[in-house]
Amino acid sequence: MRVKKYRVDTMPEAMGLIRSELGADAVILSTKSIKTGGFAGLFRKQKIEVVAAVEEPAGSAASTNLQPSPPVSPAQSRSIPRAMAPDAYRKVADGMNNGEQAPAKEKQEDAKQESTSYWGSRSTVLPSLPVQEPHPEGADFSASTDQALLVEIQQMKQMMVSLAKRDAHEAVLPSNLNEARTKLVQHGVSDELWMKWIDSVAEQGTEQTEQSGLAMVKEEMRQFLAERMDGGIAQDTRIVYVAGPTGVGKTTTIAKLAAEQMFKHKRKVGLVTADTYRISAVEQLRTYASILGVPLEVVQSPADTKRAMERLVDCDLIFMDTAGRNYRNEMLVSELNSLLLNEPNSEMVLVLSLTSKTEDMLVILDHFTKYGLSKVIFTKMDETDSLGSIINVLYRYPVTLSYIADGQNVPDDLMVPDAKTLSDCILGSDGG
Known part of the structure; x- marks a missing residue:
């Protein structure tokens, strides 16, 4: 991964430099206003500090100049602009974009072949990114800065994976289970738990009406809660x-x-x-x-x-x-x-x-x-x-x-x- 810091007067200037030096796949990690120069704290100039990064092709050195990516077709960038997604995220982005273009019937067949779970391999967590020590000209990154950037990138990956899971889930679940999912999400039930319940019902493989599917998910919840309720204060408690x-x-x-x-x-x-x-x-x-x-x-x-x-x-x-x-x-x-x-x-x-x-x-x-x-x-x-x-x-x-x-x-x-x-x-x- 190549990371570089720019100090510029305007954001358009920063965007031009980033595009020419890092290419169209670069992503902006942070921006902030700073003051530079001056004498004794006076006459300092207002600048914008922009940190950008791009993932380098496998096997290339950190100092290799990246060429701008070729233009992308509108069909590819309809859901997630590829220029905003480095290669590390593009696997997830492609899964989401391709999922939207495929007919619903093909989605269901692919999901059934790929995994016994309804969200299958689309929910696979991406491997950790290999992060090379950046040494851009004119920039001095501390270990803490590198760690902060890594954490932010990992969070972005997790967000993309979560979006991919939901996209795949909505594409293949029957409407009766989607209704249960919608209600669980509206109440803020964690993704991990509602997926577990709905997966359990879906794997039973029975023909379900809208009412019966919702009732089966509710039974999963009822059993979960029944094991975690104590009926109030016990009689022997003092x-x-x-x-x-x-x-x-x-x-x-x-x-x-x-x-x-x-x-x-x-x-x-x-x-x-x-x-x-x-x-x-x-x-x-x-x-x-x-x-x-x-x-x-x-x-x-x-x-x-x-x-x-x-x-x-x-x-x-x-x-x-x-x-x-x-x-x-x-x-x-x-x-x-x-x-x-x-x-x-x-x-x-x-x-x-x-x-x-x-x-x-x-x-x-x-x-x-x-x-x-x-x-x-x-x-x-x-x-x-x-x-x-x-x-x-x-x-x-x-x-x-x-x-x-x-x-x-x-x-x-x-x-x-x-x-x-x-x-x-x-x-x-x-x-x-």
């Missing part, structure tokens, strides 16, 4: 540590849980709060404790926690509210864990908001699962139409789903979900 990032509705959720255990399960409940970072949080839980008629203890250290548990020894079940923090930071998770007692019949529950991004949830879960996290509660279901985060979390980590909160009313807006109901929410009831 202490529940409730954690969660800021703004997820953790304190309100604790009040709902306490009310559920008191009124439905007739258990004597006590509350403990360590959320002393916000005065309003303590007062909020104190108000709930007063309404429910349950004792409340405030703690700030492990010793305080131990004394509080001793004072609540007569309670059947104790909920401990912890401070809402930025738990993307693992140090804060470790600090929280030091406050908790390693008692028998105790468990930690993580509260997450369905309005958060799946990626942020997974980072937080990655930290908490190192400290014995076993259950999750999702809040704010009423504030989103996307429920895929529930599926993704349960797929990626060995945790179970205990409750879902769908409003702010205490104690009403809390439910123990079941696999069928949640599947219906995502794929529609009765297979529709």
Whole structure:
């Protein structure tokens, strides 16, 4: 791969230099404005720094001059302009372009011959690019810069592969399975999981109507969820540590849980709060404790926690509210864990908001699962139409789903979900 940096006055000037020196297959990796020259920080000129790269033919030296590529026919560049795709990406681009031009029947036959999977060899991940150490004239690249460029190129490859998978998938799947796929994607279910479910149904090879195909995919989801639901708080649990990032509705959720255990399960409940970072949080839980008629203890250290548990020894079940923090930071998770007692019949529950991004949830879960996290509660279901985060979390980590909160009313807006109901929410009831 040949990489070169240009400092120019205008982008048209940069494009001309790149085209003449690197050829039509070159791709721009980054652009930024810089100031050069001057004296004592004054009279500096505004310049544009452009980094471009092109993959060299196999066996050629890094210093070999590349000739511009011949013009491309409109049919070839209809989906993905070849001038914007180096050879490393062109395999994927060709697969997508050729797939669009072939008749649907030929696509299905080719896919069946190439692989037992419906997306077959089109989903093959491209091999890693051999990256040569660039030494363009007038440019000085550090190792960190080279690594950053490599990461960016790998990300571009992954994006192209993902697009190729979806293109191949849409070309060969029957309409009834495409409907299921569309609903799963709309809810944000990960590509890896929905492909697995739909592949499983497609490989059964039975003639399916639109309704039956959707129902079969929903059954795959129902079985997946049934193995990952725990029915709420167990009867032998005595202490529940409730954690969660800021703004997820953790304190309100604790009040709902306490009310559920008191009124439905007739258990004597006590509350403990360590959320002393916000005065309003303590007062909020104190108000709930007063309404429910349950004792409340405030703690700030492990010793305080131990004394509080001793004072609540007569309670059947104790909920401990912890401070809402930025738990993307693992140090804060470790600090929280030091406050908790390693008692028998105790468990930690993580509260997450369905309005958060799946990626942020997974980072937080990655930290908490190192400290014995076993259950999750999702809040704010009423504030989103996307429920895929529930599926993704349960797929990626060995945790179970205990409750879902769908409003702010205490104690009403809390439910123990079941696999069928949640599947219906995502794929529609009765297979529709």
